[in-house]
Amino acid sequence: MHSLARTEQRIWRASSLATLAPALPTLAIVSLWWPSLTASFQFDDWNVIVNELRVHSLAAWWQSMPGIRPLLKLSYALNMSFDASPAGFRVVNILIHMVSATLVCSLVRTRGLRAGLTEADASCAALLAALFFALHPAQTEAVTYISGRSSSLAGCFCLLSLYCWVRSEQSEARAWARAWLAACSVCFCLAAATKETALILPLALLLYSADRPLSTTLKRMAPLLILVALMSCIALSLPTYRRLLAVSLDTRTIGENLLTQAQAVLYLAGQLIRITNSNADPRLPVVTTLDGLSAMLCLAWLAILAGALWNVRRAPVSALAVLWFLLWLAPTNSLLPRLDVANDRQLYLALTGPAWWLATRLILWRRQRPAMLFATVGTLLAALSWATFERNQVYQTEITFWQDASVRNPDNSRAANNLGMAYAMACRFDEAATQFQRAIALSPEDYVARINLILLRKGQLPGVDAQRCAGGASR
Incomplete structure (x- = not known):
């Protein structure tokens, strides 16, 4: 009897922990970002929000349509209507980040199970990955920096679309599967209406479903591919988008941009490790001629990409982590030139892959050195939290x-x-x-x-x- 009671007690504690665990990233986000609510508007905030009359009311927003990033601007207009202070905008940004962290936890747990992890390992790795995603100081540029909402809100809708995609795969009833797939398409449209780089989402869905038959995935993806074509045509029909594309192509040649971005992606990868190196305006150099370093980096990135593609099924966690990182950097750090070579906010979704890989390595490592796990994880989380807290102080004025x-x-x-x-x-x-x-x-x-x-x-x-x-x- 006593043995049965102890077993039931352990089960109850485990289930309670499993229930509370997904809330840990959101609680950590609130505690770290709450002090940032007193920070002022910064740089682009003045141009795209404070002095932009088209987002000062819902009526003004409506009159400005059709325009670029309509949903992003609608979110600004709604903020202006309810609370025009910097704190009001940052509360929304923090809520967006909390939803994204929760979705990351759910999605990487499901993918971990599909990659062969046990339920306990997948759950623990998912929680750690969500904490790394939530607390990394690079995320301050998409959360504390109000104009960074374009990255965090679009990222949140992309994650929500992926969540609906997974639920569609898991639904046994055909009606529910279609409903979830329709919701996936809607969230995809919302993401693209927030930031055009979200058009890369179908490739992310394809990557996430790399363990499924390709023909089945492509068949289910047909509605999203149609939406990509439709939204691309709509974007090209708008003069503002055509003008932005022309400015982009005039900034530098595609060849020069590839050479430049070979170094920029290395810089962004380094930002994952250099947690005290966040820089609002890094001003990375533009590479105009092929030199030894640029050639070596281009070849190295191609080799890394090829190796990850080759190992998608053999080493799913490592391969998916690399491919996820490169995929979400592709829209901003590959072919189309940008005035600013690289910014931390481009890491918002890209960071998820490396975070999952590190979390999985740590959870599997505990089998060899279980005593070291808590110390290592505690040190990492403390370092990330401290760096994020310090980074948020920079935004005060x-x-x-x-x-x-x-x-x-x-x-x-x-x-x-x-x-x-x-x-x-x-x-x-x-x-x-x-x-x-x-x-x-x-x-x-x-x-x-x-x-x-x-x-x-x-x-x-x-x-x-x-x-x-x-x-x-x-x-």
């Missing part, structure tokens, strides 16, 4: 934001110019002039910093209330 970027990259003239603007808006004119002069010295052809310096000296710098500053000085 525009001055701290651009001071950090300037310190991390002293040769960045744009960071110096933006720090000068932040000082000017805080009525610290001498320091603003110093930063504008530094920006000019770093980039003599930078006419923006020159104009800002001239306007500062005339008391006509846009965004600076000279009377308020004079009043503050007199008091």
Whole structure:
């Protein structure tokens, strides 16, 4: 009797832990990101939200349609309607991140079971992967940085679409399978309406279902492929998208971009490990000629890609982790050039693959060294939490934001110019002039910093209330 009671008690504790475990990433997100609610608007936030009249009300948003990223702009308009403060926007961003972490936990657990892990190993690895995903400091650029919502919201809808895809696969009743597949298609449309890079999602579904017969997967994917074609035609019919495509192709050639991105992807991969290296404006170099390093990196990435494809069924966890990472970087870090070579927010979904791989390695490693598991996991989570907390402090003011970027990259003239603007808006004119002069010295052809310096000296710098500053000085 006593043995039976102890067994039932252990089962109850295990089931309770299994029920509470998925809530751990969301609780961790709340505790780490709550202090960031007092942070100010930053950089692009002013252009795409604060000074963008088309997102200041639902009526203004509706009148601006059709336009690019309609769902993203609708989310801004809704925020403006209910709470236009930076805190109101960040609360939504945090909620989005919480939903994404929960979906990551569910999806990698299912994929772990399909990869041959035991139920206990798959569940523990999923929880750890979700925690790594949730707490990594690179995610602050998609969560704390309000304009980063384009990456986090689109990523959340992509994960939700994938969740519906999995439920469709698992449904035995044909009606339910079709309903879940329809929901998958709807979420795909919502993701693409948030950020066009979500059009890569069908390839992610194909990768996730690599253990299924290819013909069956392609048949089920037909509606999504039709949607890709339809949404691509709609996008190309809009003048704004055509103009953006033209600007992209004029930025640099596709060949130059491939050489540049070979180094950029290495930088982003390094960001997974260098947890104290987050940089809002890294300003990576553009490679215009084929050199030894670029050629070696291109060959290395091709070899890694080929090796992962070859091992999709032989080593599913490792192969899927690599392919998932490269796949979600492909829209922004492959063929089409961007003005900014790389940013941390591009890692939002890409990070899931490496997080799952590391979590699985740790869980399987416990069989050899069980005593070391808790110490290792605890150290990793503590380090990520500390780095994320510290990174969130950078967003408190525009001055701290651009001071950090300037310190991390002293040769960045744009960071110096933006720090000068932040000082000017805080009525610290001498320091603003110093930063504008530094920006000019770093980039003599930078006419923006020159104009800002001239306007500062005339008391006509846009965004600076000279009377308020004079009043503050007199008091």
